[in-house]
Amino acid sequence: MEVSVGDDYQGRTALVTGASKGLGRAYAMELARRGSRVVLLARSEPELHALAAEIRARHGGTPAEVITGDLSAPDGPQRVLHELRDRGLTIDLLLNNAGAGITGPFLQRAIEPQLRTVGLNVAGLLALTHAIGAEMVARGAGGIINVSSNGAFQPVPYQASYAATKAFVLSFTEALAEELRGTGVHVMATHPGATATGFFDGSSVTMDPGADNPETVAGRTLDDYSRRRGASYPGRTATRVMTWAARLLPRTTVARIAGSFSRRQQWHHAVDTA
Template sequence: MRELAAQIRERHGGPDAEVVVGDLATPDGPDRVVRELRDRGLTVDLLINNAGAGSAGPFLDRPLEPQLRSVGLNVSGLLALTHAIGGELVARGSGGIINVSSTAAFQPLPYQASYAATKAFVLSFTEALAEELRGTGVHVMAAHPGAIATGFFDGTTATIDPRAADTPDAVAARTLDDYARRRAASYPGRSVNRAMTWAARVLPRAVVARLAGGFNRRLRLHEVVDVA
C-alpha cells in the first residue's frame, strides 16, 4: 500500500496519499481506522466501501469461518464505516458514499450463496440510505460491477475467465464517472452486466436461482477446493 501511495504521488504530481492500515473484518477494525483518521486530522470527502471477500463452492462443504469473516467485512465493516463517516459528511452538508456491491446482489447465487447474500444487503442498505440522506448534500451511490480481473479466488481452484472480466482500472473509472454525474447506481464494465440485473428482476426467483446455479456449475464452482 505504501508503494502504491508513492506511485500516486509521483504519477499525479505530489498529492497527499495517506496509508491507514486496518482489518475491517474484525469488530474493532473500523473503529481503529476512524480513530487513525481523526488522530491525523484527515477529513473524508468521499467514502468508498470497496473492501470485500467471498467464498465459492457448495455452502455446506466449505469452511464456515471464512464465510463468517466475509459477512463481517462485506456487511459489518461497511456499516460501521458508513455510520461513523456518514455522520460527519451530513454535518458538513457535502461529500458522498459509494458502496461497492455486485451484479450478484440481484439474484440468489448457488455456489456463492453467502457472498451474493452480503451483496444483496449492500444493495438494499445503500438504496435506503440514499433516500434517508436525500436533500442533505451527501450523495449515496451503489456500484454493481460484474467479474473483475483480480485475485478474488486466490487460494482456491476457482478461476475467472479474463475474457469475461473487466479490469479494475476500467471499473473504477466508470464508477467515479457515474458518481460525478450524481447517478443513483453504477453498473461499471460491459453492458451485459446491467442486462443481467434486469433479467433477475423480471424472472421468477426460483428460475433465476436455477439459471445462476447452472452458470456456476459450468464454471465448476460446485467442485471448488482450497489449494496451498
C-alpha cells in the same frame, strides 16, 4: 444537467478501503489522477506504502496516506476511525470497496471465512458508513460509494453467502441514499461484473477470461458518481442485462439459472489451493 467529471474529486479527500490491490488499487489511482488526496486502507502494509509512493511519484506529490487495518475484526472499523481522527483527516468521499467471498458448496466450505466475509462486506461497511456518513451530513457535503456486485441482484448458488452480502449492500445503499436525499451527501452503489483482479486467488476458481479490467470499472464508477447516478453498472452491457432478467422471472427460476451458470464454471467443485 450533466456535471463535469472532476468536480467531485479535485482537492477532495477520499478514503478507499481494500486499496492494496485489484479494484481498490484502481479506484485509488484514478482518484489521485482526478486530483484527490487518497487515504489507502487494507491489511497489507507494504503494498499500501508502495501504492502511496507510486501515486506521489506519478501525480506530483499528491498526498497519499496509508492506514492498515482489518475491517472484518470486531474492533477494526473503530481503530480506523480513531486513526482518521488522530491524523486530523476529514473524508469527503468514502469508497467502501474492501470485500471478499468464498466460492463452493456452502455446507462443504468452512464457516469461519464466511463469517469473516459478513464481517467485512456487511459489518465493516456499515460501521464506516455510520460514522463517516454522520460527519458528512453534519457538514452538508460528501459522498459514499459502496461496491456491490452484479451478484447482488439474484441468489448465487455456490457463492451463497458472498452474493447475500452484496444483496445487503444493494438494499442498504438504496435505502440510505433515499434517507440522505437533500442533505448534500450523495450515496451510490456500484455493481461490477467479473473484473480481472485477484478475487479468486487461493482457490481453484479462475477468473472469466473476458472479465473487465479494473481501471475501466473504476473510471466508469467515478463518472457515474459525478453524474449523481443512484447506481453504477461499470461493466459490460451483458452484465447489466443479466440483472434485468433477475427482476422479471420468478425467484426460484432465477436461482436455478444462476445455479446452472455456477456449475458451468465448476464452482460446485471449488476448493482452496493456498
